[in-house]
Amino acid sequence: MVARIVSGKSIRGMLSYNEQKVSEGNATILLASGFATDIENLNLFQKIGRFNQLTKLNTRSKTNAMHISLSFHKDDKLDNERFQQIAAEYMERIGLGDQPFIAYRHFDTDHPHLHIATTSIRRNGERVKTQSIGSSLSEPARIELEKKYNLVQAKGRSLKNDPYLRVAEYGSKPTKRQIANITQSVVRDYTFTSFQEYKAVLSLFKVLANRGEENTQMFKNNGLLYSIMDNNGNPVGVPIKASSIYKGVTIQALEKCYDLNKEKRKTKKDDLKRRIDNVIQKYHLISTKTFQNELAAEQIALIYRRNNEGLLYGLTFVDHKNLTVFNGSALGKEYSAASISHMISGQDELKTYLKKPLSMNISLQAERSSAPLNATILESLSIKDEPDPIMKTHRKRKKKKGKNPTQNLGL
Structure with missing residues (x-):
């Protein structure tokens, strides 16, 4: 199960989005809590009015809408009753069980998922503290619900194999x-x-x-x-x-x-940089395709921006984990196209660090018993690949004699 919580400023916009799905036949109302009558008896404006009863208690807070999505693996076989149980328990576990909310089941993607519309203003006019609700409450709730209902675990799932949105396909739907x-x-x-x-x-x-x-x-x-x-x-x-x-x-x-x-994205910047570094620090040289694939494993999509002549002039990183978007230059000079292009090549050249064989260590220790054992560094493994079309005008750098292969890349 993947849980996402998005704060917004428009109760009307949040409800209109889901109600439009219902009218199109792409969603249905599963559950409603905190309403004085059956939800089927209320129109859009009456539903908005119920939430506005609370938002009027705190006019200083402009961000008062909370739109939650719970997405499940396609192998999770869930009927409406189980969806209702999960939605209600999730809201209780994140401390919003007393809030009015409407849970919608959507049918517009390959995997089962639901949306929960609620407000962050409580009955006493206080605003729900949403800054750390994801890590402190939502994540533990997700883990417990996965165990309780035997759901496919979200941790470690590949975004490539479990897309958040269905890719558009001309002719498949309007x-x-x-x-x-x-x-x-x-x-x-x-x-x-x-x-x-x-x-x-x-x-x-x-x-x-x-x-x-x-x-x-x-x-x-x-x-x-x-x-x-x-x-x-x-x-x-x-x-x-x-x-x-x-x-x-x-x-x-x-x-x-x-x-x-x-x-909103400032707090997610360092995490994205760290995950990009996880890839960069493994390679002396890397092809554009490998770079994209390695980043995809970190839940990052990389988009190469090229001019009409096909020359690379920019990079855009889309972080599907934190739902943020950064141009490389916005992350820092070392993540710009100009810097990254110095390590882009038609082939991949890994940095590989291996320990010396035990027999070699013993031999060296016998010769220099006072010297500590050191790990030898073998030459980087070079993985052959087809020439990268983006690098036709990029000359391969020659290794300089005496260059320490353990030096960090100057990106």
Whole structure:
């Protein structure tokens, strides 16, 4: 089970997103708690009104919506009754059992999942402290529920094999429905700080966001079109206007997210850098494909940004673990395209550190009994690979004589 908690400023937007899924046949209401009547008897505005009864008690807090998603492995066989039990127990375990909430089961991805809509304002007007709720309450709750209901464990699951969103596929479902689902989910869950970063995340799900060229009327009027992409990254079918999708995915709406997201992602920056370093520190040289695959194992998607001539000019890291997006230069100079390109090659060259054979240690100790045993460093193993097309103009660096192979890369 994978649990995600997203704080927001719009009760209406959160409920409208889920209610729209229900009206389209892509979701159903599983459970409602804290309402004075059956949830089926309430329309959207009445549901919003129930939450507003609490948000009015704390007008200083602008962030008052909590949107929780619980995603399960496709091998987890869950009926509606079990979903209800898990939703109710999860809310109790994270200290929100007394809050009004609505649990929706969604059917728009391959794996079973549900969304829980609630508010962070309590009956006494106090705001729920959400800063550490993920690590201190949600994570222990996830582990206990996995054990209790024999669920596939989230820890160690590959994002590649268990995607958070279903990749768009032209013709499989109505184009607008697929694009709306992906764009709204990305806006809701990922912290991006520019249009390019937003566009990068969408590309992972085969959705193209197009503003037009800067000198066009479309660009000047803040127009935005979305299309599904084929396997070559080309748009297919009729593009969808951003304004035709329920609010939240137009240029004006996206721009409101940038500054807020800059603050939200700050606390996740060091963790992303550490996981990138886990990969970088293993290699003297690395191909673009291997770099992407190694980062994917760390739940990081790497997007190479190239100009019209195919030359690399930027890197974007999408952190699926923390749902953040950073351009390499925003992480630090050593993560920029200019720095990383110095280790990109057509082949992989690992740093390999091995201890000396025991017999060699004994021999050396006999010759120099006063000297401590040292580990020898063998030459790096070179794994042959096809030439990397991105590096056609990049010359392989020659090893200098006497260079200490244990030196850190100067990235």
